[in-house]
Amino acid sequence: MSKAAVLAPGSLAAPANVRRSTARVSNRTIVLVCYIVFLMLPIYWMVNMSFKTNEEILSGLTLYPHNPTLRNYAVIFTDPSWYSGYINSIYYVTLNTVISLTVALPAAYAFSRYRFIGDKHVFFWLLTNKMAPPAVFLLPFFQLYQTVGLFDTHIAVALAHCLFNVPLAVWILEGFMSGVPREIDEMAYIDGYSFPRFFGTVFLPMIRAGVGVTAFFCFMFSWVELLLARTLTSVDAKPIAATMTRTVSASGMDWGLLAAAGVLTILPGALVIWFVRNYIAKGFALGRV
Amino acid sequence: MDKVQDNRAWFLIIPVFLIVAFSAVVPLMTVVNYSVQEIFGPGQTFFVGTEWFEAVLKDDRLHDALVRQIIYSLAVLLIEIPLGILIALGMPGGRSAKTSLTLVLLALPLLIPFNVVGTIWQIFGRGDIGLLGATFRAIGIDYNYTNNSAHAWITVLVMDVWHWTSLVALLCYAGLQSIPPAFYQAAKIDGASKWAVFRYIQLPKMRGVLIIAVLLRFMDSFMIYTEPFVLTGGGPGNSTTFLSQYLTQMAVGQFDIGKAAAFSIVYFLIVLLFSFIFYTIITRTGEGEKK
Amino acid sequence: MDMEWMAWTTPTAVFFLCIALMLAGMTVWEVVSPTVEAKGFLPMRTTRGDRLFIGLLGSAFIHLGWLAATDLSLWGAFAVSLVWIALVIRFG
Numbered sequence: 001m002s003k004a005a006v007l008a009p010g011s012l013a014a015p016a017n018v019r020r021s022t023a024r025v026s027n028r029t030i031v032l033v034c035y036i037v038f039l040m041l042p043i044y045w046m047v048n049m050s051f052k053t054n055e056e057i058l059s060g061l062t063l064y065p066h067n068p069t070l071r072n073y074a075v076i077f078t079d080p081s082w083y084s085g086y087i088n089s090i091y092y093v094t095l096n097t098v099i100s101l102t103v104a105l106p107a108a109y110a111f112s113r114y115r116f117i118g119d120k121h122v123f124f125w126l127l128t129n130k131m132a133p134p135a136v137f138l139l140p141f142f143q144l145y146q147t148v149g150l151f152d153t154h155i156a157v158a159l160a161h162c163l164f165n166v167p168l169a170v171w172i173l174e175g176f177m178s179g180v181p182r183e184i185d186e187m188a189y190i191d192g193y194s195f196p197r198f199f200g201t202v203f204l205p206m207i208r209a210g211v212g213v214t215a216f217f218c219f220m221f222s223w224v225e226l227l228l229a230r231t232l233t234s235v236d237a238k239p240i241a242a243t244m245t246r247t248v249s250a251s252g253m254d255w256g257l258l259a260a261a262g263v264l265t266i267l268p269g270a271l272v273i274w275f276v277r278n279y280i281a282k283g284f285a286l287g288r289v
Numbered sequence: 290m291d292k293v294q295d296n297r298a299w300f301l302i303i304p305v306f307l308i309v310a311f312s313a314v315v316p317l318m319t320v321v322n323y324s325v326q327e328i329f330g331p332g333q334t335f336f337v338g339t340e341w342f343e344a345v346l347k348d349d350r351l352h353d354a355l356v357r358q359i360i361y362s363l364a365v366l367l368i369e370i371p372l373g374i375l376i377a378l379g380m381p382g383g384r385s386a387k388t389s390l391t392l393v394l395l396a397l398p399l400l401i402p403f404n405v406v407g408t409i410w411q412i413f414g415r416g417d418i419g420l421l422g423a424t425f426r427a428i429g430i431d432y433n434y435t436n437n438s439a440h441a442w443i444t445v446l447v448m449d450v451w452h453w454t455s456l457v458a459l460l461c462y463a464g465l466q467s468i469p470p471a472f473y474q475a476a477k478i479d480g481a482s483k484w485a486v487f488r489y490i491q492l493p494k495m496r497g498v499l500i501i502a503v504l505l506r507f508m509d510s511f512m513i514y515t516e517p518f519v520l521t522g523g524g525p526g527n528s529t530t531f532l533s534q535y536l537t538q539m540a541v542g543q544f545d546i547g548k549a550a551a552f553s554i555v556y557f558l559i560v561l562l563f564s565f566i567f568y569t570i571i572t573r574t575g576e577g578e579k580k
Numbered sequence: 581m582d583m584e585w586m587a588w589t590t591p592t593a594v595f596f597l598c599i600a601l602m603l604a605g606m607t608v609w610e611v612v613s614p615t616v617e618a619k620g621f622l623p624m625r626t627t628r629g630d631r632l633f634i635g636l637l638g639s640a641f642i643h644l645g646w647l648a649a650t651d652l653s654l655w656g657a658f659a660v661s662l663v664w665i666a667l668v669i670r671f672g
Contacts, residue, residue, distance in 0.1 A: 028379035035376050036394050039451065042413040043397070045420045049412060061423045103308055106301040114298035117610050121629050122302060124568060129313050131508060131560045137553070139546065140319035141312070143585040163312040166305055224402045226515055241402040259412060262405045269400025270393070277389045315586070318596060322587045334587050339647060339654060346648040558640050565637065569624060 043266070050259035057255050072260035085240035086264065088154065089223065092237065095158035097218040100165040101211065108173035109199070113185065126167035138231045145232055156232045157239070161222045168221065169214045176210025177203075209279050216276045223269060240265055323550035341551035351552070353527070354535040358511060361446070361531060365510040366503060368450055373457025373502065374495070378487070380462050392462075395455040407519025410448045414520075434521065438528035445517045445529050449510060457502045464495035497571070504567040508560060532556065606632060620672040631672040635665035 049057055050072055051065040076082040110116070111123060141160065142151070150156040180203070188198040204211070230242040244261050324341055326334040345351060376395075381387045401409070414434050416422035425432035434444040468490060476486050514533035517523065523530040523538070530538075536556070540549035606629055615628040622634065639661030646657035 028375070030379075031375050032379035032391070035372075035454075036391070039394065039398060039455070041420065042409045042451065045413050046409050049418075057418050061418070061420070063420075099308070103304040107305040110298040110301035113292060114295045115292045116294070116296045116298045117607060118629065119298075120627075121633070122306070124565070126305070126309060127568070128561060128564060129309060131512075131557065131564055137316045137320060139540070140316035140323075140585070143319070144312075144315050147582060147585070159308070160312055162308050166309055170305060220400050224400065226402055226404050241404050244404065244408070255412065255418060258408060262408050265402050265405050266397070266400065270397060273393050273396050273400060277392050278384065318592075319586045321595070322589060322592045325589060325592060326587060328587070332584060336589050336591075338591075342644065343647050346644065555644060558637070558644070562637060562641070565633075573624060 046259045046262050050263045054256050072256040085243035088237050089239040092154040092157040093222040096161045096222045097215050100169045100218045104169035108170045111174045112177040130164045142231050152234045152236050154237045157229045160228045165218045172214045176207045212276050213279045320550045326547050328546040341548045345552045354532050358532045362510045369454045369457050373454050374461050376458040377461030398452050403515035404519045406452050407516045436525050438525050441521045441529050460498040460502045461495050464498040468494050622672045631669045635668040
């Protein structure tokens with residue numbers, strides 16, 4: 001709000017001007033509020049529908065559930081083919097986040113501190129992996145993971161998602177690490193710290209926020225990705241998003257159940273986002289996701 | 290910051306290099322191999338040279354899909370970039386609860402799995418059970434995204450705006466946050482108009498993030514697949530069949546793997562060219578700021 | 581391990597071998613005499629590696645354009661590309 005007040009050009013002048021300028025400031029706020037309403041309406045509609053029975057959904061439009069029911073959620077939490085989808089998704093997303101961070105941390109340090117042969121080209125090559133059109137690459141992906149015996153395992157999806165999450169993690173972490181002055185490294189080495197000890201006890205705590213933001217982005221991109229996850233799994237590691245498409249097409253549109261499953265896919269993201277809310281904007285800018 | 294020349298840094302890169310190369314190199318090579326062959330099944334392949342590339346480059350339906358794709362990507366950019374800037378300008382500053390709440394709400398659509406985004410709009414847009422569809426019907430517009438091409442196209446576009454404008458807004462917000470308050474005070478003393486503040490202080494500071502936003506939105510909208518697939522399945526007719534959809538129809542529907550592979554490579558080269566140009570601009574802007 | 585699905589052909593194998601040799605060659609050259617960023621006819625300062633990349637990307641598009649526009653042998657495009665790569669690496 002303080003920024004808006006500073007922005008208002010007439011705020012030093014006469015009261016009339018002040019009133020006009022606050023009115024103008026609120027124009028922008030109105031745009032923001034309208035946009036958020038526009039964002040929330042479709043989500044609200046899905047949440048609303050998830051608490052309705054199918055009879056109510058199909059019998060007419062109701063703005064809130066008149067006969068609220070938890071049946072849709074009960075189905076999901078009691079049927080293993082549904083809830084195992086969630087467990088699978090959370091499992092491979094977590095695995096991917098851990099792998100991505102573990103390999104990206106040293107690499108980001110190297111990029112932020114050293115020049116070496118091919119550094120810029122490796123960096124660009126990493127980024128191009130986000131750009132391959134997936135449709136045709138899916139077939140060799142499937143073949144490759146089948147050949148190495150990883151098909152339909154959580155680690156397969158976690159590894160495949162590294163393709164785009166590792167470059168992203170390197171990029172965000174590099175941004176945060178470059179903000180730490182070199183002198184700190186040099187001082188630690190003079191004090192006799194070994195590289196691993198310095199990295200673990202001095203450097204990592206200094207870029208805590210960066211690690212958090214990176215973990216958030218890895219989580220997010222692994223969570224929303226569906227094509228690779230669906231291609232590399234069949235039963236044992238099937239992600240929830242894939243479960244949704246299958247069940248819906250088979251059972252002739254159980255709208256309430258579909259909505260409930262959708263709501264449950266939003267929840268983990270909403271929870272995670274809360275923990276990094278103050279760093280989101282910075283992470284977006286650094287990560288250039 | 291001056292970096293030290295030391296090739297031993299490669300040892301720190303090796304894990305990343307191996308893990309990405311595992312998933313990247315073999316599939317890429319395989320697609321290149323496919324693109325010069327007629328594939329009938331495992332072990333039954335015939336070398337055809339560059340015929341697939343020629344077929345792809347002279348395919349009229351593909352040209353249509355490409356034109357549709359470019360129009361769509363331009364529409365996405367023209368709506369999302371200005372709207373994102375506008376939203377970012379309206380965001381509350383400082384570390385208040387209001388800021389946190391706004392950030393969380395804005396970021397929410399970015400965390401929804403792509404096919405669930407499609408599902409949400411499917412539910413929202415239907416004339417019988419969806420709020421949007423029903424509202425249109427109530428005010429007398431015969432809205433139906435499943436059999437009216439124009440409605441389908443607009444719905445996919447609105448869905449994309451809904452899904453991704455937040456990204457542009459958050460990037461711009463981060464750019465705005467980097468402006469020291471002193472700039473605004475100076476502008477106030479000079480009696481600068483709001484437009485002048487925007488044009489000469491805020492816009493230049495957002496330049497870097499805006500290039501990134503344009504690049505990302507261009508790339509992602511150029512490769513959009515899952516959301517329209519769930520919502521419209523590419524129809525009605527071909528109205529929402531974008532490049533990725535067409536590619537998938539070719540590879541999975543008609544099992545024209547060779548042609549689809551050739552197409553993927555052309556597609557990849559186009560994206561690579563744009564990325565390289567944008568990447569060069571981004572990194573050079575960064576250097577300019579440091580000097 | 582059965583990798584037959586990769587469907588290798590001699591031409592593509594030669595192609596990737598050339599790319600690999602080029603990368604190896606560039607690395608050796610870099611170790612022997614490190615590159616200096618220079619400004620040529622391209623709009624930005626480039627290193628040798630940058631120019632090679634631009635040359636290769638450009639020749640990919642020369643080949644595609646040749647295929648789309650003419651019915652002549654692709655060796656023509658190949659010759660044009662070689663000239664283009666040489667020009668970029670020397671004067672870019």
